Amino acid sequence: xxxxxxxxxxxxxxxxxxxxxxxxxxxxxxxxxxxxxxxxxxxxxxxxxxxxxxxxxxxxxxxxxxxxxxxxxxxxxxxxxxxxxxxxxxxxxxxxxxxxxxxxxxxxxxxxxxxxxxxxxxxxxxxxxxxxxxxxxxxxxxxxxxxxxxxxxxxxxxxxxxxxxxxxxxxxxxxxxxxxxxxxxxxxxxxxxxxxxxxxxxxxxxxxxxxxxxxxxxxxxxxxxxxxxxxxxxxxxxxxxxxxxxxxxxxxxxxxxxxxxxxxxxxxxxxxxxxxxxxxxxxxxxxxxxxxxxxxxxxxxxxxxxxxxxxxxxxxxxxxxxxxxxxxxxxxxxxxxxxxxxxxxxxxxxxxxxxxxxxxxxxxxxxxxxxxxxxxxxxxxxxxxxxxxxxxxxxxxxxxxxxxxxxxxxxxx
Numbered sequence: 001x002x003x004x005x006x007x008x009x010x011x012x013x014x015x016x017x018x019x020x021x022x023x024x025x026x027x028x029x030x031x032x033x034x035x036x037x038x039x040x041x042x043x044x045x046x047x048x049x050x051x052x053x054x055x056x057x058x059x060x061x062x063x064x065x066x067x068x069x070x071x072x073x074x075x076x077x078x079x080x081x082x083x084x085x086x087x088x089x090x091x092x093x094x095x096x097x098x099x100x101x102x103x104x105x106x107x108x109x110x111x112x113x114x115x116x117x118x119x120x121x122x123x124x125x126x127x128x129x130x131x132x133x134x135x136x137x138x139x140x141x142x143x144x145x146x147x148x149x150x151x152x153x154x155x156x157x158x159x160x161x162x163x164x165x166x167x168x169x170x171x172x173x174x175x176x177x178x179x180x181x182x183x184x185x186x187x188x189x190x191x192x193x194x195x196x197x198x199x200x201x202x203x204x205x206x207x208x209x210x211x212x213x214x215x216x217x218x219x220x221x222x223x224x225x226x227x228x229x230x231x232x233x234x235x236x237x238x239x240x241x242x243x244x245x246x247x248x249x250x251x252x253x254x255x256x257x258x259x260x261x262x263x264x265x266x267x268x269x270x271x272x273x274x275x276x277x278x279x280x281x282x283x284x285x286x287x288x289x290x291x292x293x294x295x296x297x298x299x300x301x302x303x304x305x306x307x308x309x310x311x312x313x314x315x316x317x318x319x320x321x322x323x324x325x326x327x328x329x330x331x332x333x334x335x336x337x338x339x340x341x342x343x344x345x346x347x348x349x350x351x352x353x354x355x356x357x358x359x360x361x362x363x364x365x366x367x368x369x370x371x372x373x374x375x376x377x378x379x380x381x382x383x384x385x386x387x388x389x390x391x392x393x394x395x396x397x398x399x400x401x402x403x404x405x406x407x408x409x410x411x412x413x
Contacts, residue, residue, distance in 0.1 A: 001082070001086060001087075001089050001138070002113070003091075004104070005044060009049060009214075012027060012030045013032075013068040013072055013121055016053065021308070023044050023141035023308065027046060034207070037061075051079055052075045055112065055142070057116075057117040057118065059074050062074055062078070065212055065400070071250050081105070084100060103173075114348075118138065119310060124136075125352060132309050140306075141305040141403075142309075144307075147179075147182040147184075147201065148173060149200065152197070153237075155178075155382050156178060156179065159198060162192075163180070168183075169183040173207075174204075176207040176208055176211070177384070181400075193262065193274065196264065197265040198265075200261065202230045205401030206231060206401075208379070208384065208386070208404070209345065211382050211384060212379070213235060213294050213343060214292065214345075215292045217239055219243045219292060220290045220292075221292040222294070223235060223248065224246070224293055225330065226298075227251075227254045231294060232247045235260070236265065236269055236270055237267070241266075243269055246269065248275050249274065249275065252274055258272055259272075278330045279333055283333055284336070286337055288338070288339050291342045293334050293343070297327040299323055299349060301315075301394065302354060303402050303405075305403075324354050324360070328359055328362065332366075332367075335409075337364075340411055341412075342411050346409065347392075347406075348406075351405075358389070360407045370411055375388045392407075
């Protein structure tokens, strides 16, 4: 730490605390404005500001406000592993005295929402759902996510060996048959396996969503909300580069981000398609033609707090209501694509029932030609030894993945 580095980190945090844009976008823009920062300094800033965002509610309590520098120093002293001696040369005498008192401040009298670093509304929703398991869940959510890879075109054991030879350690993921979980956060952009598309960065939970579709050789498959294409590429690999795989999205920018990944993957069966909306005429023309349709719906993202801790401060009860309405419209439109006997998989990276079970149950009530196929049974068919019931529910406490929900719906008429 240096005085200048603390000032720069506090400036980055001040921009992030506006919560008008995603935290990663704010930090990327900040680094572009400060091109002279070295890799180590960027790492310190990123770790510190994300640490503050994770612990914001309790840090505001102990610092009695939302002053960026005070929040930053409090996180460094209480959670960042820094001793008081390390601050002696980089902060003022008054700040050092304040930090000495801060080290011992307890939160015994604070509300459960403050202790778990959640806004009140979200604490109430999650406490209803998770009860006495919520503390362990939020502890897992407050730890940074590991780096998972999906391996294609070679065995993951062979990829593990090749990566180890390049100085990158990883272990096999427990459930996805394609997954490797790396030790630390090594740079992959110069690695041959990455540049040749043999490995792709993808959370193990996201890999399991692709598996739930059961996509096979020669089929017609659609990734209805493809985004940057992680699941699209997994589906293409499941299909062994045969059949036709449509990657739909309403964002031209997201589809543009898919192009370099698609080029690396060597898949030739993927057709990216820009939609004007979920009711685009392309959807109507393709109605009833697909064996598998995956709807990874836009959602609150509250299952990804390990990566995006700002979402718990940026989402609101009102935004969740808006998202639920959008999800219902997208699911109803995507359902038109599914042929009789085909499968529709609805998924989110949310923990909230109104984006998940409640929405699926309402869809089934309005669409008697669809029935729920238990996720646990599908995973067993795919030789995935993961106990699940009707729905796929994943979280970092129980599964070391992001928080995911998915339902598999089969068209019977």
